[in-house]
Amino acid sequence: RKEVEQDPGPFNVPEGATVAFNCTYSNSASQSFFWYRQDCRKEPKLLMSVYSSGNEDGRFTAQLNRASQYISLLIRDSKLSDSATYLCVVTLGPPSGTYKYIFGTGTRLKVLA
């Protein structure tokens, strides 16, 4: 089983739609969680951190479910500019083991006019 798994998509949604992605992780000792955004042929950039209590930033909401070992990203009122690949990141570190920053393979979103 992969350490971090994402549905590759693509998710094709119309402008204004709400879309949600999940990311599952296998190690229950995972410590920190992030969502990154990567535009085509560009570098990844941090979108938001995912806290135990959830995190909201404008149209974006991230949540963590430790019991079921997944994180989610909800995008409301999708814009054309939201079209990108969304990467989830899970980290591990002492005392569970050595430091690891594990990227998922990404979920591709296309917002259609």
Place this chain on the structure above:
Amino acid sequence: NAGVTQTPKFRVLKTGQSMTLLCAQDMNHEYMYWYRQDPGMGLRLIHYSVGEGTTAKGEVPDGYNVSRLKKQNFLLGLESAAPSQTSVYFCASSYSAFGDEQYFGPGTRLTVT
């Protein structure tokens, strides 16, 4: 404030040739990382450094060497390039350990023929 920069942006090598990729950051970050990104594989850590003069192996270190002689620079070397090293290489840096946001450079697209 340039953030993280990488040179070159593109390179084509013949099998067996060598080259060095340069990464520079102006954020005074202690931690620096080299990743490769391949379709369907996600970002994989090659080597990383926790400070000037230190280096450590990541997930896929074979065929690569690194050096961190100055805090702001992290070099990735390919001594004898192979077609399997065709990839997009990203450098990243962070202020503290793996649980912190990572800032990425724009990437180097390397093709080995």
